[in-house]
Amino acid sequence: MLELKAISKRLGGLPILQEVFLSVSPDEIVFVLGRSGVGKSVLLKTIVGLIPQDQGRVFLNGQATDCFDEIALTNFRRKVSLVFQMPALLDSLTVEENLLFALRKPFPEREELQKWLSELQLDVKCLDRMPQELSLGVQKKISVLRSVLLKPQFLLFDEPTTGLDPVGTRMMNDLIVKSVRKTHSGCLIVSHDVQSALEIAHKIILLDQGRVVFEGKPFEFKQCQLPLAQAFVEGIVAQ
Amino acid sequence: MKSLKMVFQNVGQWAHFVMLCFHLLVSHGISGREFKKQLLRVGIQSIPLTCAAGFFVGAILAIQIDSQIRDFGAQSYLGGISVSTTLRNLGPVLIAFFLAGRVGAFTSAELGTMSITDQLNAIRCLGLNPIREIVIPRLLAVAVSSIVLLLMGLLLSVVGGISIASIGLKVNPLQFIHRVPEFLAVSSVFLALIKSIVFGLMIGSVSCFIGFHISGGAEEVGGGVRRTAVVLVVGIIILDFMISWMGSQFVVSANGS
Numbered sequence: 379m380l381e382l383k384a385i386s387k388r389l390g391g392l393p394i395l396q397e398v399f400l401s402v403s404p405d406e407i408v409f410v411l412g413r414s415g416v417g418k419s420v421l422l423k424t425i426v427g428l429i430p431q432d433q434g435r436v437f438l439n440g441q442a443t444d445c446f447d448e449i450a451l452t453n454f455r456r457k458v459s460l461v462f463q464m465p466a467l468l469d470s471l472t473v474e475e476n477l478l479f480a481l482r483k484p485f486p487e488r489e490e491l492q493k494w495l496s497e498l499q500l501d502v503k504c505l506d507r508m509p510q511e512l513s514l515g516v517q518k519k520i521s522v523l524r525s526v527l528l529k530p531q532f533l534l535f536d537e538p539t540t541g542l543d544p545v546g547t548r549m550m551n552d553l554i555v556k557s558v559r560k561t562h563s564g565c566l567i568v569s570h571d572v573q574s575a576l577e578i579a580h581k582i583i584l585l586d587q588g589r590v591v592f593e594g595k596p597f598e599f600k601q602c603q604l605p606l607a608q609a610f611v612e613g614i615v616a617q
Numbered sequence: 618m619k620s621l622k623m624v625f626q627n628v629g630q631w632a633h634f635v636m637l638c639f640h641l642l643v644s645h646g647i648s649g650r651e652f653k654k655q656l657l658r659v660g661i662q663s664i665p666l667t668c669a670a671g672f673f674v675g676a677i678l679a680i681q682i683d684s685q686i687r688d689f690g691a692q693s694y695l696g697g698i699s700v701s702t703t704l705r706n707l708g709p710v711l712i713a714f715f716l717a718g719r720v721g722a723f724t725s726a727e728l729g730t731m732s733i734t735d736q737l738n739a740i741r742c743l744g745l746n747p748i749r750e751i752v753i754p755r756l757l758a759v760a761v762s763s764i765v766l767l768l769m770g771l772l773l774s775v776v777g778g779i780s781i782a783s784i785g786l787k788v789n790p791l792q793f794i795h796r797v798p799e800f801l802a803v804s805s806v807f808l809a810l811i812k813s814i815v816f817g818l819m820i821g822s823v824s825c826f827i828g829f830h831i832s833g834g835a836e837e838v839g840g841g842v843r844r845t846a847v848v849l850v851v852g853i854i855i856l857d858f859m860i861s862w863m864g865s866q867f868v869v870s871a872n873g874s
Contacts, residue, residue, distance in 0.1 A: 428742070452746065459743065459744075461742075462738065466734060466738070467739075468736055468751075469731075470654070479740075479745075479750075480740075480745055524743070525742075525743070528743065
């Protein structure tokens with residue numbers, strides 16, 4: 379289980395995260411919703427140790443991560459893999475090289491990669507192409523696949539559907555669900571895409587001014603009387 | 618005072634970065650595939666331009682020196698003086714300036730862009746060390762390429778000097794070469810070699826150090842590239858002075874004993 383206990387973080391003197399508690403279990407998809415700039419991305423970067431927290435602790439299977447040395451942190455990041463909002467593929471490598479970049483030998487057979495690509499409805503030819511020759515949606519899928527191939531215990535996503543059209547959004551959601559089912563990993567997604575949250579999440583957490591103001595199942599979120607939660611749900615209705 | 622403190626701080630951080638790279642290189646080795654790829658990108662592709670630059674550096678120096686010594690009827694010394702001057706001083710410096718602009722700025726911009734587009738963070742999040750995977754292959758490739766390119770450029774500068782002397786200045790090529798050993802001691806060649814190695818290592822390490830630490834946006838990448846160029850040019854001049862001075866002291870003490 380991935381657990382966050384009382385995580386607080388200030389940036390530039392302003393409180394970004396204030397005593398955030400949350401947990402993600404294997405096979406579970408947890409959505410963290412919140413308005414832009416509320417500290418969702420900071421939360422993910424804090425979990426993987428890219429930004430140190432001011433207070434609080436992150437636990438993986440009961441083990442605190444703040445006492446990890448460089449090697450332990452590296453191993454931790456193979457178990458808890460973060461997929462960035464922008465695809466962040468290495469633009470000097472081909473798609474195939476990007477996918478194999480982090481994998482230790484033996485590499486998966488090309489047939490296995492092709493199988494994944496066909497599930498993502500991607501052309502096999504894209505393996506030999508450079509990332510910048512592909513659309514944002516395809517790059518995002520490759521970026522997710524790069525992390526999934528590591529078979530992490532937990533997958534963290536930063537705004538996975540931002541910049542995608544409705545078809546691309548649906549395919550990304552399917553990919554996340556498939557990845558969780560196949561690898562039995564837990565999944566923590568920060569986003570403001572409430573529609574995706576209501577469709578695929580097992581649990582929704584709402585952040586406001588750095589604090590968790592709601593935690594519950596999607597149907598509970600729909601019925602939540604908090605103005606911010608209602609604004610999110612009404613946003614869908616308006617759409 | 619404050620800026621002087623900052624300079625020392627940066628030099629300290631750069632030294633620490635180089636030590637870290639060296640430590641990782643010794644303890645974990647290098648990604649051979651990435652090293653070869655970078656060698657091809659920054660090294661092989663720079664050969665034609667570096668050779669052209671070296672050729673013209675040699676040619677320019679030959680013309681300049683010829684105009685100085687012609688009036689004294691000392692044109693027979695042209696080969697010796699121009700080759701010696703090219704190899705000992707101006708050749709390595711001018712070619713290193715060229716490489717600082719071409720290879721150093723490119724590497725710094727590439728690493729800076731990788732940093733601001735979260736590519737380096739993505740590598741960290743895949744459980745890898747970006748210094749080992751990305752920086753060390755680039756640093757070594759840039760350093761090795763720069764050293765080899767500098768030596769090639771110097772060789773071509775001699776060819777440039779001979780060519781312009783024979784075609785433009787009507788000096789017999791054999792006469793040009795004949796006088797070279799009189800002026801060009803082994804120590805001069807050794808000095809050129811030392812300078813090439815030092816400048817190559819400096820171009821590799823400084824461009825990687827600055828590029829790796831760029832953060833922010835496009836403006837910071839531009840600023841980083843400018844900083845790389847300035848630091849390299851100033852650094853090359855200072856190092857050239859130090860090596861030349863130490864070289865001359867060595868020659869004086871060797872002659873004295």
